[in-house]
Amino acid sequence: DIQMTQSPSSLSASVGDRVTITCRASQSISNSLNWYQQKPGKAPKLLIYATSTFQRGVPSRFSGSGSGTDFTLSISSLQPEDFATYYCQQTYTSPYTFGQGTKLEIK
Amino acid sequence: QVQLVESGGGVVQPGRSLRLSCAASGFSFSTYAMHWVRQAPGKGLEWVAVISYEENNTEYADSVKGRFTISRDNSKNTLFLQMNSLRPEDSAVYFCARDPSLVVGGRGLDSWGQGTLVTVSS
Numbered sequence: 001d002i003q004m005t006q007s008p009s010s011l012s013a014s015v016g017d018r019v020t021i022t023c024r025a026s027q028s029i030s031n032s033l034n035w036y037q038q039k040p041g042k043a044p045k046l047l048i049y050a051t052s053t054f055q056r057g058v059p060s061r062f063s064g065s066g067s068g069t070d071f072t073l074s075i076s077s078l079q080p081e082d083f084a085t086y087y088c089q090q091t092y093t094s095p096y097t098f099g100q101g102t103k104l105e106i107k
Numbered sequence: 108q109v110q111l112v113e114s115g116g117g118v119v120q121p122g123r124s125l126r127l128s129c130a131a132s133g134f135s136f137s138t139y140a141m142h143w144v145r146q147a148p149g150k151g152l153e154w155v156a157v158i159s160y161e162e163n164n165t166e167y168a169d170s171v172k173g174r175f176t177i178s179r180d181n182s183k184n185t186l187f188l189q190m191n192s193l194r195p196e197d198s199a200v201y202f203c204a205r206d207p208s209l210v211v212g213g214r215g216l217d218s219w220g221q222g223t224l225v226t227v228s229s
Contacts, residue, residue, distance in 0.1 A: 049215035091212020
């Protein structure tokens, strides 16, 4: 199975900051990497698929990049509604594993 | 408006069975692959299973293979997860999610239900 490792596991930042979350796959997954945002008590929300393609309605301050084994999610200027937990998921091959999550908290 | 509504969760003893349902509306259910994803309390997301839109292809996480069965009834716009031989570690909120891609996951899981809680305990 492909293991997905996110870093950091948690992150404190302020409104207006730029943050980057990293996701590393245990083997190459081409560009088959998706990012989700989850707020407490809610279902996950798809932000980005295929490494860098925005889901409809996602603000342009979010961006994704990478290929092969190393991927990043960046938020250019944090807004209050961005404080949440973020997950990456590989859909290169079954089982379609998630990273362990990165909790983004307000500093 | 896409809507996915899970049901069937509850408290069940170890070794027993439970069947979850996910009622879909607002889209052409029979043309989408569908997934189950679970989340144990306070933990991260764990992918569980996927079924193709034509029902002829299914895949499972190793942790549930041989115990869980994903199925669908396209005439009733409903997705199912039959869970047998349940274990305490299966306790989680179970989400159903829609897959809009012809290639599984190629466009992510773009719509999710609110989840249904399964608790396996004696």
